[in-house]
Amino acid sequence: MDEMTRRAFYARNDRIVAAIIQRAQKQCPGSLALIGVFGSFLTGAVHEKSDLDLLIVVNDERGSKALSQCFIMDGIGFDLYCTPWNALEADAKYTHPHLLKLMNSKILYCGDESYQQRLQALRDEARQRMAGALSWSVYHAAQNYLSSALKALGALTLLEDPASCRYQSVFLIHALEDALCMLNQTYYQLGTKKRSEELASFPRLPADFMNVHRRAVEADTLSEIKESSTRLARIVNAYFEDIKAGLARPAPTAGDLRGSYEEMFSNWRNKMRRAAKENDLYLSLTSAAAFQACLLEFSELFDLPSFDMMSRFESKDLIKSAEAFDAVLDAYRGEYRKAGLTVQQYTGIDDFEQQYNP
Template identity: 40%
Template sequence: MKDRNETIIEAIIKMADALCPDSLALIGVYGSVATGDEHEKSDLDLLILIHDEKGQVLADGFIIDDVDIGYDLYCTSWDMLEKDAQCDHAHLSKLLDSKIVYCKDKSALERLDEIRRKAAELLASDRRYEKADNAYSDAKKLLAEVYLAQSLSKARSYAGAAIELIENAVMLHNGQYFRKGTKRALDELKQLGLPFDLETSILAVIQAETVEQIRARLTEVFVLTEGYLQVPKKKELPSAENLRGTYEEIYSNWKNKMAEAAGRDDVYSSFMNLLSLQWMFYEIAECIAVDGFEIMDKFNPKNLEENVDVFHQALNKYLAEYEKVGIRPKHFESITEFAEDYNKEISEEI
């Protein structure tokens, strides 16, 4: 096996010298051959790093009949390595672990080391949580596709893609990456010491026999990982500065609209107005440590006057948050009184 691999590497170098002498930067070995996990049918994973498109002549795919092994010689550009270093996925072994077996110019090694440094720094920083969140968000989109799928093949395919993204998210969340390929992915996840059995849950999805089972078991994987992958955000304490104006905004946007919707028996408007208020509460609570406001569970499509009451109760509860920080909404008897108060500053300036 070693002789066979050396023959392939030597053939690549020989072709580069003949057809594109300035294109080949270096060759690295990664995957099972580099980790010692290879078997008699292992192929050869190579980082064939090229400077320019001329180097694509080195790419090839072939099968060696006497050993029945297929090979894919794939060329990688510097731009592709830079993109990998952004850690949008956790399959970074080619970038970070390749053992360099050929290098034409020392400057290529220096450039590779710099890209590796950037990737390692990102994995060690809080930016990894953003990358994990992005992967997890993409997985959620695939969960929707699983629920929309009408065939077992489609459901399995989307579920498998979702699982891969969840695996990536979990690794990135921990500042880690997959070093040993797909066949060792579950082993590497287990080594993280997660507070739940992700391996069993993933295998349950893979072993599901119906679309309904796939949906249910994949949902269980999301339930397991959702809380784990959330990074608590540091919130500001409530203050006059960060709350001022929000009560008035709520009052202005939806108070009269809620009553109007009830008066017209407009269930859609009643729902959407209350929903808008709910999302404003979520946005405020995401950044500011205010009491939680959950109101959509109280929405009643059969009695819209009850929804008006729900709105008023939420508004009064939020007023208490205002008063805690020493501010009260501005009230005026008339528009004239408002205008006089509003223009006070002009008078004071003059």
């Protein structure tokens, strides 16, 4: 792009920003808080069809209705979407890696100095959440993207139409990219065109990830799409398991575990026994799996042993399965005691009334 064209583009952008400010003053005074620019016009990576990426922060719904607009000018699409403060506050919690608008916008207009300070506080909050050792909250946010990718993989394996399969594959690839970006405690700072370059710079990546990623992108036939997508998801999933194994989990307190033993007892113990008595495989299997899910949740959150119910499940001997349930529940009760808890137990209604309302 020659210098004259570049200057014309920047002058056009200035006029767009000025028009937004003028419209706000006329139609929704007091609603417009900030206008910032990010993307190619901030980094200088401008080309003939670059659109203008603006952060338009509004204080109320009036501003969103009055200022939001999508249009095409000189063959370039523009989308002037407004961002309320609560959206930026959600971004600052760092539950997704798309924070460029929040973190990198250069402020062009500020309705009041307090708005700039408020934005800076949100940026500081996001940086703090991304700093330091990998936390469980960030890991779980990253894991949510991995779960979305695995869901796409499930759909992909059932499809026989190449176009639909390719669509699911692209969704899977993007979800895995987002999962790894979160796992690296950062956010995307380059455009989509440079996504591979940005991914390659992450310190936390599965072995051979970039090669497998490239093959998934280049896959053409139905079998190639399925095979490459499956391999990409498999190596990222295994990498997440390795990272999880090294994460320090807090020791559970009495408050963390209180009531959990009694709830597990209430939800599934008698179901397992009834299933054994009536030879109801479905009831026994689903109860054991629900019990296992509950145990896994506690084991992921806190420094607890790994309780394995499903490896002890006997589909052809439901009595043994019920006995295994009791053994695993008793092992969990041991952790209950370590946390300083005793099982809340009454001998009858009279005992309950006396102890519940002494």
